[in-house]
Amino acid sequence: MKTAILCFSAPGERTARKLALTTDETVVRVAPGSLSKTVSKLWGESDALVFLSSLGIAVRASAPHLRDKAEDPAVIVVTEDGGMILPVTGCHLGGGRDLAELLAKRLGTEVLLTTSSDRAGLAAPDLLASRRNWTLLGRDSLPSVNRRLLEQGCLLWWSDIPDSFPPLPDEYSRTDFRDAAAVIISPHRFSQAPGQVRLIPRCIAAGMGCRKGIPPETLRTVLFRALEEQDLLPESLAEIRTIPEKQDEPGLRALAAELGVPLCCVDRETLLSLGSDFTPSAASRHFGLPGAAEPCAASAGTLLGPRISQDGATAALALLSRHAGGKLSILGTGPGNGDYLTLQGRRVLEEADAVIGYRFYVELLPPEWLEGKTVESYVMGEEEKRVDRAIFLAEQGNKVVLLSGGDPVLFGLAGLALRKARGRVPAEPVPGITAAQAAGIMVGAPYVNGLVLLSLSDYLQPWKNVRRALEGAALSGLTAALYNPVKRGLGEKLAEVRTIFSSRGYSVACLVRDAGRPGASVLRIPLSELDAGRVDMRTLILLPGSSVEQEGNVLIDRRGYRTERADREGCRKT
Known part of the structure; x- marks a missing residue:
C-alpha cells in the first residue's frame, strides 16, 4: 500500500520514522496551517493516510474527501507517543485494519478495533475481499449480511467453481443451494438475490x-x-x-x-x-x-x-488448478540477524503467510517477526526439498518467503527456485547483503576498486572449474572473497589457493568468522599460513588485492583520488 504518514511535531515525527520501513511509506511533516491542502493532495495519491495526531484532527481533515469506502484511502490514527493505533475509515475494503495491525507490530503496541465483526474475531465478507484482492458486489446487502454473521456466528456460502482459492475461515459453511447462501463466490455473470453479497475470486x-x-x-x-x-x-x-x-x-x-x-x-x-x-x-x-x-x-x-x-x-x-493469489519471494536474509535485512526484505517478511528456510537462517531472525506465520525449518542438504515445499504452499494461494542466507542470487537458492517456479507461481528474488559486505567493513575498505566473489565448494561443480576461477581472480589483482570452505579435501584446496594467489603477489589472508553475527572475529595471517585448521563453513576468506594497503589496524584500497596519489608519491620519495 502506498501510505502517507502525516506528523505535526518532533515527537510525532520520531514515531513516524519508526513506522516508515519501506519506500511505499512516506513521512510528511505538515506545516502549520497547511493540513487541508496537504490532505487534498495526498488523498488521490495514497492508499492510506496515517495521522500522528488526535482523532479529531484526522476526522476534520478527512471528512470533506470521503466518497466511497471501496475507493477512498484508509485513514488510521496513531497517537504521537505510539501508544495506540485506531483504524478510522476503510478498515475492510480499504485494507485499514490489516495495515493498522502491521504498524502496531512495528511499534509493539495494540490496535483499538471498533468494527463489531473485528472485535468478535470474525472475518466479514468485505474483509475477505480486501485480503484476497477479490471484487465485492452487492454492497447494499453488506450491513444485513454482517449483522447475520454477528448474530449467528457463521455464514453460508455457495460457489459454482471448484475450490481454486484458499479455504475460507471457520465461520463460513458451504451450502449446495445458491438461494440459501449469504455469500456467493463466483467468476460468472449473473445477479445475486437481495440479501446476498458476491465475491469474485481471481481464478x-x-x-x-x-x-x-x-x-x-x-x-x-x-x-x-x-x-x-x-x-x-x-x-x-x-x-x-x-x-x-x-x-x-x-x-x-x-x-x-x-x-x-x-x-x-x-x-x-x-x-x-x-x-x-x-x-x-x-x-x-x-x-x-x-x-x-x-x-x-x-x-x-x-x-x-x-x-x-x-x-x-x-x-x-x-x-x-492452483489457488490464485500465491506468490514466492526468495529472500536474502543477509549474513547475520535481522539487522542486515533490507527494508524491502522486511516488508516481504511482514506480508508473508509462510516462511520456509534452513534452520540456522530461521533461528537468526527475531522470533516476533515470525509470529502468526507458518514456519518450516530444514537441515543442510535439503535445498530442493524446501524449494519444492515453498512452491507448493504458494500454489495453495499463500504468500511464501523462501529464506536464503546473504544474497539469494549469490551462491543462493534464487536460480533453483526461479527455474522450478516458472509457469507455476509468480516468483521474485529479494536482494540481501552478502557476507563479503559485512566482512569488508570489519577490516576497513579492502575492495574499493572491485571484488571477486568465489565459492570453494565442489559439491555442485567440479573442482577444475573452481580452480580456473581462482586463477582468473588472482590474475585480476583485485581483492577476492572465498566462500564455502567445505571440509571435503579442504587441505588440498587451500594449498592450491596459496600457490595460485602467492604467485600473483598476494601475501595476506583475512579470516572473517561469523560476519554480521554476534561474536564476529577477524584473524589476519600471512597467506602462507592459510590451512584447514583455521577455517570452517562459517569463515569467509578475504585476500586483499594489489592496491590494498594497511593503515594502522585497517586495510584500505586506494582508488586513485588526487590526495591518494600524492600520498603515494610522497611515500616513494621518502
Whole structure:
C-alpha cells in the first residue's frame, strides 16, 4: 500500500520514522496551517493516510474527501507517543485494519478495533475481499449480511467453481443451494438475490498471443470478448500468460499493467509437454510450439474452450488448478540477524503467510517477526526439498518467503527456485547483503576498486572449474572473497589457493568468522599460513588485492583520488 504518514511535531515525527520501513511509506511533516491542502493532495495519491495526531484532527481533515469506502484511502490514527493505533475509515475494503495491525507490530503496541465483526474475531465478507484482492458486489446487502454473521456466528456460502482459492475461515459453511447462501463466490455473470453479497475470486488465467506491435487496445478487446463468451467477469482474471517470444511485447505488458495482473512467461519445455491437441496457429509455424494462447492457458489449469482470434491477437481462458493469489519471494536474509535485512526484505517478511528456510537462517531472525506465520525449518542438504515445499504452499494461494542466507542470487537458492517456479507461481528474488559486505567493513575498505566473489565448494561443480576461477581472480589483482570452505579435501584446496594467489603477489589472508553475527572475529595471517585448521563453513576468506594497503589496524584500497596519489608519491620519495 502506498501510505502517507502525516506528523505535526518532533515527537510525532520520531514515531513516524519508526513506522516508515519501506519506500511505499512516506513521512510528511505538515506545516502549520497547511493540513487541508496537504490532505487534498495526498488523498488521490495514497492508499492510506496515517495521522500522528488526535482523532479529531484526522476526522476534520478527512471528512470533506470521503466518497466511497471501496475507493477512498484508509485513514488510521496513531497517537504521537505510539501508544495506540485506531483504524478510522476503510478498515475492510480499504485494507485499514490489516495495515493498522502491521504498524502496531512495528511499534509493539495494540490496535483499538471498533468494527463489531473485528472485535468478535470474525472475518466479514468485505474483509475477505480486501485480503484476497477479490471484487465485492452487492454492497447494499453488506450491513444485513454482517449483522447475520454477528448474530449467528457463521455464514453460508455457495460457489459454482471448484475450490481454486484458499479455504475460507471457520465461520463460513458451504451450502449446495445458491438461494440459501449469504455469500456467493463466483467468476460468472449473473445477479445475486437481495440479501446476498458476491465475491469474485481471481481464478481465471488468460493465454494470449499476438503479432508484433499489436496495440493494447486490440489485445484488450480480444481478451474481453473471450471472457464474455464464457460468461466470465473481467474481475476474475488472475494473470495473463504468453510464450517466451512474446514476453517483452509492449502491448501485452501494457495490458497486464492496466488490468493489474502479472504477465507470466510459460517456458518451452512446459508448452511442449502439453502435447499438440490445440488449434493450429502461427506459433506452430514460426516457433515450433503447439500454439500460444491455448497451451499457455492450459498450462495454468482447465482450458475453458478454443481460442478467440481477432486482428492479429488471440486469447484463450482456463480455470486455475492452483489457488490464485500465491506468490514466492526468495529472500536474502543477509549474513547475520535481522539487522542486515533490507527494508524491502522486511516488508516481504511482514506480508508473508509462510516462511520456509534452513534452520540456522530461521533461528537468526527475531522470533516476533515470525509470529502468526507458518514456519518450516530444514537441515543442510535439503535445498530442493524446501524449494519444492515453498512452491507448493504458494500454489495453495499463500504468500511464501523462501529464506536464503546473504544474497539469494549469490551462491543462493534464487536460480533453483526461479527455474522450478516458472509457469507455476509468480516468483521474485529479494536482494540481501552478502557476507563479503559485512566482512569488508570489519577490516576497513579492502575492495574499493572491485571484488571477486568465489565459492570453494565442489559439491555442485567440479573442482577444475573452481580452480580456473581462482586463477582468473588472482590474475585480476583485485581483492577476492572465498566462500564455502567445505571440509571435503579442504587441505588440498587451500594449498592450491596459496600457490595460485602467492604467485600473483598476494601475501595476506583475512579470516572473517561469523560476519554480521554476534561474536564476529577477524584473524589476519600471512597467506602462507592459510590451512584447514583455521577455517570452517562459517569463515569467509578475504585476500586483499594489489592496491590494498594497511593503515594502522585497517586495510584500505586506494582508488586513485588526487590526495591518494600524492600520498603515494610522497611515500616513494621518502
